[in-house]
Amino acid sequence: MSAEAVWLFLAEHWLALLAVICLLLLSAFFSGSEAALTATSRARMHTLESNGDRRAGLVNRLIERRDRLVGTLLLGNNLVIILATSLTTSLLIGLVGNFAVLVATISMTVLLVLFCEVLPKSWAIASPDRFALAVAPMVRRFVAVAGPVSALINGIVRRLLNLSGVNVSSDRPMLSAQEELRGAVDLLHREGAVVKADRDRLGGVLDLGELEVSDIMIHRTAMQAVNAEEPPEVCVREILGSPFTRLPLWRGSTDNIIGVVHSKDLQRALAEPGVEPHTIDIVRIAQKPWFVPDTTNLKDQLNAFLRRKLHLAIVVDEYGQVQGLVTLEDILEEIVGDIADEHDLDIQGVRQEADGSIVVDGSVPIRDLNRALDWSLPDEEATTVAGLVIHEAKSIPEERQAFTFYGKRFTVMKRVKNRITKLRIRPAESESAGL
Template sequence: MKEAGWIVALILAALGAAAFLLRHRLARAIGYVRADQAGGEGRREESPRGNGARSDRQWLGERFELDELEVSDVMVHRTNMRSVNADNPPEAIVREILQSPNTRIPLWRGSLDNIVGVLHAKDVLRALDEAGNDLARVDLMKFAERPWFVPDTTTLQEQLNAFLRRKAHFAIVVDEYGEVEGLVTLGDIIEEIVGEIADEGDIDLAGVKKEADGSVVVDGTVPIRDLNRALDWDLPDEEATTIAGLVIHETQSIPDEKQAFTFHGKRFVVMKRDKNRIARLRIRPVSLEAVPRPDPERT
């Protein structure tokens, strides 16, 4: 079985096992009681074919509200997306791929909005082996996969179904004008269902550093959703994508360095500003007595 096939099969098997083992507990949590447990009360209507697997899949999608979230809610934003210029020397491209924690990396020409292919680390290593490690003989574009573009308004349920149909788990997200918004993987959707999946290859969230005093130093480009996941926070991401965008939205201004604000139960201090961009922030939880208003003050 090909790599993509067995990875998808493994993930589906894990989800199926978890759903089977926890089915009674989860059913009770949402008010469903089997007929043989409650004298026939609360029985769920079955399909004419008695297709329990189909009902379970439908329930799973409803339980995690995959139809209410879009790929733009879970994607890796373009500001944090690892990519490489396809016109770079082969050795530079290979070095970037080997240094990346991801197995796939998009290739672009001219600008990031012109994605021309996606390279898989395994294919690059195979090409190097076939060329006797002579990069001059390697045409990396020959091994690049054709990029798959999906609208940013695609629901997670639709994208999950599309991943399974295509036996793929990587797509480039674009807006209505065809501009690249980011990328989404099958793993992003699975983590939305079951929670963060950690393994020995995981690294800390780029642009986030915890300090000894309990505060967190964050690059302005870090997505709010990623920060919430990493730190178990609940900062709103409806009006802004990045943490800098949240501060600008709340303050209705581009704050100066050392300016501080309190909102959403957190204290935000602007550490660095680069022209009209908030480059770095220090964030710390505030006490319950703090006034949760975005009133600026000097620190």
């Protein structure tokens, strides 16, 4: 066919060609809108809506029913693609005859992939929020018209899937909101948008509902307490010489906690006329102890501390036996990290050696070690590093015994009776390289 005949053909069918171009533009619009509205940030849209952006409100209402939105956009996209392909094929029949179907298939595939899929979706994903705000008013009108048809199609699909044994009637997300937020923070940290300290603080807030008091409490073996049966002057000296402002008071045995002494209350009592250290009644100035179960989660315990306006609680097990104590500061440290002041003891329990290994006290909490060294040792079955080694070894190891798990080599350096008090940890790769 000559060039003159081609131009004559195009002049006669310009309206159909214009229709095909418009249909391709509509397909690009549907593809880009789908990509933008499914990738847009709901948190960002909520913020913009709160600031008065009406288009952000439209976006939020559209993505509330994401299945209906996507179904409607796919319906519109498929309709315009089929119509555009049919028109193109009918036009090419008069131009190339029997080769019309082949030429139409190849040309439409190239046009659809490049200009109706890759280009608009790449543009939308590059700036999903801005793209979503721009297309939301037009998409809302289309959803209002074609939404019922999409809902009917979704209902048929759900019924067919239910008959096949696939239950999609309950719209339950695979990840909870906390898991999604944690994953987003971890991703932003790996990309460099969130520093490690901020990631740890956000993770600490999210973990409060998953951790129990027993995970962070000061164990009874490390708990400093005052014996009420000691002479008053000894008790006064012990309380005022302690780095802690609150100390439990016990009588008979450490399981019998009868009060909590605040150093300020003691100083106030000593300042009264005629009161001497050897005459003071420690029990009288002690506050009533507050006992909490060791299974209480940290979120509830934090709220209880704030509600009662107390800073210390005695932790007991299901039999009422004292297991340790927990303070408001212990919970806050799970969020903001270690809170140190000029009176804190400089005992961290973690020491970096020149050979790259880490010497750790057995009582160091796994969570603290993970936070300090950016490790990911599991803390579901054990709270301390020693507890993790015992759990993995299924026994109480002897000194100099070594174990490899979770990519680390743990060597028991010191054991006192049945307690592992010091360990050396090094990467398992470096240990293998040295053999």
